[in-house]
Every structure is written in C-alpha cells, then in structure tokens.
Amino acid sequence: MPDTGKKILIIDGHSILNRAFYGLPDLTNYEGLHTNAVLGFLNIIFKIIDEENPTNVCVAFDVKQPTFRHLVYKEYKGTRKPMPDELREQVPLIKEVLTAMNVTIVEKGGYEADDIIGTLSRVADSAGYKVVIVSGDRDLLQLATDNILVRIPKTKAGGTTIENYYADDVKDLYGVTPVQFIDMKGLMGDTSDNIPGVPGIGEKTASKIIQQWGSVAGALEHIDEIKPPKAQKNLAEFSEQAIMSRELAAIKLDCELDFKLEDTKYENAFNDSSYNIFKRLEFKSLLKKFDNKQTVSELKPDITVVNSTADFAYIEDAAKKSEAVGVYVAHSDDMMLGIAVACDSKNVYLINCSSGIDPDEAVKFIYDLKNAGIIICMEDLKSALKYVDFHECDTNVLDIGVAAYLLNPMEDSYDYDDVAKEYLGNILPSEKELIGKDELNIFTFISDNFLEVFSYKAVVPLLAKDIVMDKLAKEGMLELYNKVELPTVYTLYDMEKRGIRVDKAELEEYSKKLEKRIQELHDSIIGYAGKEFNINSPKQLGPILFEDMGIPGGKKTKTGYSTSVDVLEKVKNEHPIIGDILEYRQLTKLNSTYAVGLVNYISDDGRIHGTFNQTITATGRISSTEPNLQNIPMKLELGRLIRKAFIPKEGYIFVDADYSQVELRVLAHLSGDEVMKNAFLNNVDIHATTASEVFEVPIDEVTSLQRRHAKAVNFGIVYGISAFGLSEDLGISRKEASDFIAKYYDTYKSIKAYLDEQVAHAKEKGYVTTMFGRIRPIPELKSSNFMQRSFGERVAMNSPIQGTAADIIKIAMVRVNMKLKELGLKSQLILQIHDELLIEAAEDEVDIVKKLLVDEMMHAADMTVPLEVGVASGNNWYEAK
DNA sequence: CGGGTCACG
C-alpha cells in the first residue's frame, strides 16, 4: 500500500454533536442561540486535529430519510427519542461553521453517516491515507483495522479524554475482532437503534458465542452446541431475527460517494468567514486560533495621553458635542494615576497624573463635565468613588455595569468585555488577557496594554449607555435603576469606607481558647482512630470511620464517603469519636474562618473594610467578600461569641435592626392570601399559626414539634418546596412531607395559586419579576433535563420573594444612609445582612437613630401587610442582636 | 481549581 503521507480525519457529525451537547452546560449567544453543542464539537475536533495533524478532514451527517435498513426492518431506530430543540437548532449551525472553515460535509440520502464513514475509511485506506475515525458511538468499532484508528472522545468533568481503538484494541476489550463485533450485535441487539437481537442474550453471552463460533452464521451451524441452554433455545427460535439484526448492525463499505477524496483537504480553516461566525457565536477561546487576526476589533479607540491641563478645553468641547463621556479612573493600590475620558468611539484621552497633572485638577475637570450636565458613564462606579466624589444626587452619573446586571443578573461579571459582547456585539480582549497579573503602578501605567485596557474601560460604557438604558426602560426597570440600584452604589461605598471596628486582642484570645480545645479533640480523635491522620480530609476520614472502625453509614458522594454533619449526626450514638469530630469541625471552622481569618483583615485603623458586591446574586441581594461579613456566626452560642469582638468606636454604640419574617410577609402581600395576611395583620406568631391551621389544633395547643414542622414548611414554601427537601429537613417520610404540603396549600389557597402562576409566567416569558420590577431569567425551565427544569420551577417560586425582600432592604438601606447624612448625624450605617442593618450610633443619637431606622425600614415598601422591625442596641454586635 | 463542608440570611 502506498504511503502518501496523507491522513484523513473522518468525523461522525451527529454523534459528536450529541456528546458535546450533553457534556457542556447550556450556553447561548446574544441572539439567544444555543451554542454549547457547537462549541463542544469544535473543542473535540480541534483537540484531535492538534494531535493528529491530518491533511484531510470531513464530517459525515445522517440525512433524515429512510435507509435500506428501514426496508429490512421498519422499526429500525423506532424507539429513538426526538432531539431536544436546543440541540436541533445547532445542527444547521455546526454545518454553517464547518462550511465556513472549508471542512467538507458529506451526507447522502438513503445512507447513514456510519455507512459513509465506513465506505470512506476503506476508500481512503486503499488510496494510501492514514485513517482516523472520530465518533461517540461504539458501533463504529467494527470499522477498526490495523491501519484504521477509531477514536471515541469522552467528555468528563474537567476535560476530554479519548479512547483509541485499532483492531487489536477492540479484540482486547470485547474478545472479538471488529468484524465479529457486528455478529455480536446481531445476537445482543442495540436498544438505541432498536435492533432486536436475540432475547435473553446480552453482551457477555454474545461475546462468548462469537468467540467460539466466529459469527452468527457459524453459531447457527452449531446450534446444538450453543451454551447456555437458554441462549441455544432462543437463538434457534429467533435465528432469522439474529441474521436480520446482524445485517442491520453491519456498516456498509460500498456506498457510492459523489465526491473525491481530494475534496476533503483541510486548509484555510481560519479565514474571515469562520472568524466572523466564531465571533457571532461568542467563541472567544477559539478566536485565539486566528494568529494574524488576533482579537483586535474595530472598537479599538486611539488613546491620547494628556500631560497638560491646557488640553482640557479641547476634551470638554468634544464631550459637549456628544453630551456624554465614558470615564475610567486608573489607580494603583491607593494612588490615582490618571483618568481616561472617552468622548466618542474613536478617541480616548488619558489625563496623566503620574507626572505633570495634579490629580486634584484632573478630578475637578471631571466635576466640571458633570456639572455641565454631561452624562458620565462608568464601568464600575463604586470603585471610582474613592477618587471622584460623586453623590446620590448626581443623576447624570451612570454605572453601566450595574445597569447590565439588572438586565441580566445571571452573568458572572459585567466588565467592559462582557458589556461589549452583550450589547455592542463586539468581542474585546479581556483585562486579564491584556495585562494578566501585571501590576498597575506608576511605571507600568503608560504601557500599551494598560492603555488599551483604560481605553476600553472608558469607551465601552459610553457606547453601551443608550442601548442599555433604552433596554432598561423597555423592561420597566428604569425606576428600579435610578431609585434603588444607583443610590445603593453610594451606600455600599460608604459602608466599605467606614468599615467595622474589631477588637483584635479579643479575637486572638478567643482563638487561643479554641485551639486549646481543638488540640484535646484532635488527640482524642486520633486516639480512637488508632492512627495519625488529617481530620480535615474527608477523603481520609471517611474510610477510617466507615471501614476501619466499622461505623455504619454508606457512600454518598462520587469521590467517596460523605462525612457531612447530617450523616454524622445519624451515627452519633455509634461511637464517641463522632461527637468529637463534630465538635472538632465546629471549632476549627470558627477558628480558621473567623477567629484567625478575620484578624488578617483588620486594617491599620483597627477596622475591617470588606467589599460589598452589587452584581453577583441572581436575585438582587448584596453579597459580601474579603471578608464575608454576612455570615458571622449567630445560630450557636459558641460561635455567636465572635460577635463580641465587633465593637463600636469610643463614644458610640451599635444599633441593630432587622425585619421579622420579611419573606413570608412579602409572600402574603404578593399572593394576596387572606389567611396569611390576617396572621400578619394580627401580628401573631406566624409559625405557630401555620401549625394551628395545618394541624387543625387551637393555637395554644400547638406543640413545639408542630411549630417546628410548620416553620420548616413556611421556609420550604419560600424556597420552592419539594416533598423530598422537606422530608430531608425534618427527618420525616416523603409521604408525610407531601401531606404537610397539601394541607398547607389547602390552608393558604391563594399562595398555591400564586406560586403556580409564577411558574406559568416564567415558562411563558422566560423570567419572573419582583414587586419593583427586577427580573430574574430562568433559562432552566426550557431545559430538556428534568432536574434542571424542576430547579427552574423552584427558582420561579423563590426569586420573586427573595428578590422583593432584597429590593425592600436596599430601599431601606439607602434611605437610612441618606437620612443620617442629611440630618448631619454622627451615626453611620456600616453593615447590611440581607434583612438587617447595623449602625454605629453616637451615644447621644441612639434614640433618634432607632426611630429613624424603624421608620424607614417599616415604610420602605407599600404592602397590604405591615413590615415589622426589631431593633436592639449594645456595646458590641453580640449584645445588639 | 473543583469538591466537600459549613457559616449566614
């Protein structure tokens, strides 16, 4: 056979697309086109192309048309489920992509892709090509020879691994040759293609029979010698079906191909048209393969470094013409280095404060623009406030990142590249791609890559402004944006700047106590276990508990034994080690995350200045990082003691206010359920009342167990209840749980109706909204996956409730902060914990602060049930709760 | 860097 030095890659199109679709999470581009299968497909074939370096590539697809197999057996592939729509729409898309890449697509009426692949593999082999077949389908293994390689990619979590089969590998795995593999299928059948085979013969038996007799025909010749007896009987009875099944399973090697091998030459895959389509599909990682095109876009403005205030007038003129500017404040850790100002898509001016221009002058220039009524557009307003002193009243200062978050709160980030992609249809290199881990300082400041980043950070918000704001208006979120989200930016900034005072010595002392006890527990646990090991490693702990020590409690996770609290609680009485481990866990958590962890965040001013994020959660809540000040221990006394280390400054005390049952009140209002509304209007114990209603006992006869159960149901309702979840939580049977739920819905009929309505609305529109118009998209409801869809339904029930509560506290938070400032009080808002506000209040202002807090929080929303606020004060956070 | 665990609302 001539070695031509050529190698052809033959790809099983539908099979790989299918694998990719189920291997990747749902992805969509800005048009809402589903793209996960296409991306996965390309990742797989590029990986293989990189490994194989083929000279020729082609992709075979089935044509939706009966083949000879349907004539042989009309039920062929009869049981196959239709493709989900999200996958179906990607079939033309991948063909479009392959065409753009000059990759040959082969398909032919009357033939399946398998037959084309089979034929082509033989033709190419004879013509002296090396042949590599790529499919997700093991049927194709029958095509393997010593020269023809079949590769089967597996998309596992983390990456793609590929199994490789020459003829010998098939033999090693199945004990039969590739051709005998066909005979095996004749006996065992194939459920996915609805090939019947012989009843009662599976993979094991089929393999044995074929190994012994070589083929279906051979086996039939020796029908009397077939073992086991059951197989013999069935094979005799279904011999014709076996012969037919073999015929169905055999891939044809002699189709007529109406194209030449040379047509499949792989060249010029990375051209203008494939570039454009990758861009449209937002395959950013693939765009890097275009080496001379890189990812430079038409949106790369010129950046002019301005070193003299004399040039300000020029910029101001340009700004006045466009009536809006994009502004980015460039700074190092704590020094402003310059301000980038974009007046149009082509020109960005960088006011250089690292030499020459006084930062105060630069900032003043920005104030002048703002005061002239020019709209200031920023990527991230909060992070600029340290240097430019804008205020809540500056209605012409916009945060485009926050606006983009409102339009779709499900994105991971709202950086310039995200906004450009979503709203300008432009793929820009990310900040990370341009500058990686390089540090911005006075020396790196004027370098090309940093300048490019600055220019994007200034120009993108400007260009996206109209699009984003129009869309906000169209979606009915303009008021939410202006009245709630924008002021929230300032409030969060204020809280970050103020920080919270923490008593370092107190934390260290607390840590010492913990460590002493941790050591005791450690020694005790190791003593029980009989050997030294890392208690913090579930991987080591699991086997020691459940194998070495023989404590009952089976596997739970993919990686091994679950050793979580609920598992350990169940076996607490089996061995004293369990109790020690639970206490050890609790104490090490308190020590590492809180006692030791928090000390690392205390600044020179003795305070912790965390970060509040406004664009993270899908529901509209705020999140807190570095450190997370929204999850300081509270539930258990030992942990709660940590709060004694959070203290007000001299002459101040803490005033803490929190909403009572805000989410259930929101639910009562939104659903209009009279029964629950009345409960709140009468200001009764809601969980006891629920218990009384659901269990049909007088309120004063409700047992604590009944109340606990009712409370769990109330929580469950807010979370988008499932009988399973409730039963897990309460440790009751699923039947009991679903009975509770049924009784609950019977009591609160309008709540049931409301929740159903939310799900229906979400299914129709694709999203739900809060009382203030905040949107939560729920793409999961369209999923073909049951689990995902169920999740979507729970989200549809939960989000309007959690989201409305989030809106309410934001409104209260903003008003409280502004009011305190307006009144010129010394007291300051310093923390928000979802339904709670913490104020560092001057001693002489405590009364007015309490009144103000309660007043603003109670009246933050106009609802048909009252909002109740609890308020407390103390000399530390422990006392004030 | 993902999974397990656990802290909060």
Added chain:
DNA sequence: ACGTACGTGACCCGG
C-alpha cells in the same frame, strides 16, 4: 425514574 429545598462566600484538601 429522574435527585432536590432558595441565595451566598471561605477554608481545606488533593489532583
């Protein structure tokens, strides 16, 4: 039959 409560973030382990 599927495998679950909703929303977060930090720490630790181990590949």
